[in-house]
Amino acid sequence: MIISSSLNISTSTHRGDINDDDNFESSIAAEGYVINSVSAPLKLFTFERRLPNDDDVLIRIYYCGICHTDIHQWKNNWEHSNYPLVPGHEITGVVERVGSNVKRFRIGDRVGVGFIVDSCLSCKNCGNNLEQHCPDASYTCNGIERDKVTPTYGGYSNFITVKEHFVCKIPKNLPLDAAAPLLCAGITTYSPLREYNVGKSTRLGVIGLGGLGHMAVKFGVAMGAHVTVISRSRSKCFDAVKLGAKAFIYSKDEEKLKLADDSFDFIMDTTSVVHNVVAMMNMLAFKGVYCMVGASPKSVEIAPFFLIAKRPIITGSLIGGMKETQEMLDFCSKHEITCEIEKIEATPKQIQMAYDRILKSNIRFRFVLDIINAFK
Amino acid sequence: MIISSSLNISTSTHRGDINDDDNFESSIAAEGYVINSVSAPLKLFTFERRLPNDDDVLIRIYYCGICHTDIHQWKNNWEHSNYPLVPGHEITGVVERVGSNVKRFRIGDRVGVGFIVDSCLSCKNCGNNLEQHCPDASYTCNGIERDKVTPTYGGYSNFITVKEHFVCKIPKNLPLDAAAPLLCAGITTYSPLREYNVGKSTRLGVIGLGGLGHMAVKFGVAMGAHVTVISRSRSKCFDAVKLGAKAFIYSKDEEKLKLADDSFDFIMDTTSVVHNVVAMMNMLAFKGVYCMVGASPKSVEIAPFFLIAKRPIITGSLIGGMKETQEMLDFCSKHEITCEIEKIEATPKQIQMAYDRILKSNIRFRFVLDIINAFK
Structure with a gap:
């Protein structure tokens, strides 16, 4: 159930619009960049994001870091890439809508999403705040949602819908762009x-x-x-x-x-x-x-x-659990730590340039995609 | 300085006798089995053990376990064997003499010696009760004493002189033969x-x-x-x-x-x-x-x-420090734990048989040499 929204709801499915079928809103049209095969270049891609369920947060993505993993996934280096693949798991943005049970976030909050977007929340690892090691965890991209059907698409896109538990607050003194890679790196x-x-x-x-x-x-x-x-x-x-x-x-x-x-x-x-x-x-x-x-x-x-x-x-070690990720962000706030970033336009050409430079270790230290200005 | 002795002191150097030169006792004639090269069989060997310095204990060896390491050392599998080599580092016996500063042991005490016989006792590892990791530790056999000259000879022999710190008490309810392998295994x-x-x-x-x-x-x-x-x-x-x-x-x-x-x-x-x-x-x-x-x-x-x-x-992990070795022996005493052993005569033939069976994994579970009855 949607309790509030800053989006214009309409029956059309233009960029950022909500698919409205007889007043039953279920998804929003999103845009992003997709990799269709190991040899294909990034391409523009339109797809659906679900509108928030009761415990979901819909986030308008502002920035997304480029991690070496994105290249590994593109090139299928780890032999488990699933195309079409929308990369990106170092996401910051602003809350656009929240589900009725969401307690920690309100519209307009500055938030971040990292490598995982869901897990069972009932197994031993989840109980130990190690959701990243839940056997049923859903990765933010190149993964599958817990319905075992829907592919997950990452942060090289303008919207993402994530269960509240997997969303972090970005402390006020951390800029959203330089904070993005904190969510993974x-x-x-x-x-x-x-x-x-x-x-x-x-x-x-x-x-x-x-x-x-x-x-x-x-x-x-x-x-x-x-x-x-x-x-x-x-x-x-x-x-x-x-x-x-x-x-x-x-x-x-x-x-x-x-x-x-x-x-x-x-x-x-x-x-x-x-x-x-x-x-x-x-x-x-x-x-x-x-x-x-x-x-x-x-x-x-x-x-x-x-x-x-x-x-x-x-x-x-593999990323961190949600509790520790928030603790890390708070530590960064206290010690005024952010990533050293090179912010680039979110275009296929610029992303390719970034990948090439990463492969040559010619980077200081993280590329961050300016998503908010790419998919207006 | 020797404060007490149950040995007969004489000027001759027969088995078990003390080398006495103008009343200055310095060593005791010992017997053991030696390996002279990677291909040579074990042979009888006579050599000198020092008489106790102030903080030393002279031990009459009763039993010595056979460890797989003995075979590795014989065959130079680890490429650091120094021949002539008297193997054996799972030693139990009875105190024969003590130096003037020895506090924990008296003549007749049942004692054990494991893989090390000396260390600097002043480095960080020694301070942390991890003498086995002292860069200057002396191994019981195939090693060198801290004078950097004298080779160490192990427990396939009738006597050994060891600094008090590296000697353990064998609790009363543990038989000396079945306790020997506790000192390493x-x-x-x-x-x-x-x-x-x-x-x-x-x-x-x-x-x-x-x-x-x-x-x-x-x-x-x-x-x-x-x-x-x-x-x-x-x-x-x-x-x-x-x-x-x-x-x-x-x-x-x-x-x-x-x-x-x-x-x-x-x-x-x-x-x-x-x-x-x-x-x-x-x-x-x-x-x-x-x-x-x-x-x-x-x-x-x-x-x-x-x-x-x-x-x-x-x-x-590598054996244990002296404090923990004593703790282990006390744990064994409390829980009535000893090794399952097959006690054999300490003869070159029997030792060779034991080695052959160890290499075939045909052993339950540790051979122990009956030293006390071999070098009377």
């Missing part, structure tokens, strides 16, 4: 730092200084850790220092790398390209934690002797 | 179970049912865990149940293995032969712990996606 790096109590005494190594890596540095610095950036791009040294890192290691210099053996209490590996993980793990201190958040396609080889002698914790 | 499996709080709610999987594995089962059962044994020997099923395991998985049956996916909160991998670790790790529940204590020579391949989606803790 932010929470992905924040969550494991919290899980393993990274703080003042922590020697933190961050591998890769892209969208995820630069957020890990910002969070690590805010938490009081001694942060070192490890990167294969020498040019990132200056950025690392600017972001608050105390040291920089050029990872192609194997001798320098060796000097850093046994140095870090916690290493966050944010790279999703193939790299020398063995050399990276050697930099762990005794009982250190190595956390992978970038999904490199190649398996990591670990010697049992290494595990026995160093007793590390080798682990990974 | 016992503490190796006890320590990680404690570190990760294995207890009543834990679904514990134990891979391999040899010397280490059967101790892991006993400890797991005593701690209240639900224990499952995973073995490539179907015949071990009966033993597993007898030891208190609630379930058994035959690891060569890949379909059965698959059924156990996501089943265990903690898996202890005790095997030191090459095995399908990927299939084993799949049996981990979400956020489960996989701990390697058997040093398989082959690297383990782990997919980053596995780490990210399952968020496991992949780790290893």
Whole structure:
């Protein structure tokens, strides 16, 4: 049931209009960019978004970050891409309508949506605020809704309808554009730092200084850790220092790398390209934690002797639950942390340019699509 | 300074006699079995043990367990064997002499010595009761003393002199023969179970049912865990149940293995032969712990996606510190736990037989050498 709306309701299905059939409103015409195959370029796409059910929020999307995952999904690198695919899972916008049971949001609220839009909310993981690990979770794009039929379309579009539970509040002091990537790059790096109590005494190594890596540095610095950036791009040294890192290691210099053996209490590996993980793990201190958040396609080889002698914790992490995502946003508000972004027009040409530059690691640090000005 | 002795002191250097040079006693003639090369059989060997310094304990060895490590060291599987090598690091015996500063032991006390005989006692790891991870630790055999000159000779011998700190008390209700393997197989499996709080709610999987594995089962059962044994020997099923395991998985049956996916909160991998670790790790529940204590020579391949989606803790463990080793022995006393052993004569022929049977996994569960009756 719709209780309020700032949209004009009509029977036509123009952009942003609501499909009204004998006063039974059920969907809104949305626009976005779609990928139809591994080799196809992005194209304009019109589709339907459901109007809010009782516990839903309809959001007018303002900005959407570009994550490396978008490219992996386009290129089917992980072999589970479902076309047609509307990418985008770093979404900020403004509430346009709310369902009758929605309690936390009102029209006009500034909100964000990340990697998931639904889950069962009754399993053990959901009960533990780890909705992202619910076996029945619906991903924001390249997924399927819980009806097991409707594909989910992501944030390269002008509207999205999401169950209230999966919507976060964007604190007032965070601009919507620079906050968008917090919903994935932010929470992905924040969550494991919290899980393993990274703080003042922590020697933190961050591998890769892209969208995820630069957020890990910002969070690590805010938490009081001694942060070192490890990167294969020498040019990132200056950025690392600017972001608050105390040291920089050029990872192609194997001798320098060796000097850093046994140095870090916690290493966050944010790279999703193939790299020398063995050399990276050697930099762990005794009982250190190595956390992978970038999904490199190649398996990591670990010697049992290494595990026995160093007793590390080798682990990974996947975004964060909804409670922790809101906590992260509030942490960002308190510490005035946002992403370093390059805001671009939401056109297929500009998106392609962004993808090309991401693949060349030529980015500081996250592209954000200016959705609100693209689909007026 | 020697304050007391039950040995006859003489100037000759016969078995068990003390080298006495102008009343300056410095060493005792010891006998043992030595490995001189990767292809040589065990041979009788006479050598010197130092007489106790102020903080040393001289132990008459009664029993010594045979660990798979002994074979690895003989065959130089880990490429750091130093010949001549007297194996053995699961030692029990009786105190023969004590140095003037020794406080915890008196002549006649029943004692045990495990994998290490010395460490710096001043580094961070030593301070954290993790002497086994001291960079300057001396291993009981195939090692070097802290003078960096004297090789360490292990427990396939009749005497050993050890700094008090590295000697444990064997509780009265534990027989010395069946207690010997507790000093390695016992503490190796006890320590990680404690570190990760294995207890009543834990679904514990134990891979391999040899010397280490059967101790892991006993400890797991005593701690209240639900224990499952995973073995490539179907015949071990009966033993597993007898030891208190609630379930058994035959690891060569890949379909059965698959059924156990996501089943265990903690898996202890005790095997030191090459095995399908990927299939084993799949049996981990979400956020489960996989701990390697058997040093398989082959690297383990782990997919980053596995780490990210399952968020496991992949780790290893190496024996235990001295404080925890004593705690383990006291736990064994309380729960009346010892090793299941096959006591054999300490002769080169019998040891060779034991090695052959260990390599064929034809053992229930630990061979223990009857040292006291071999070197009278």
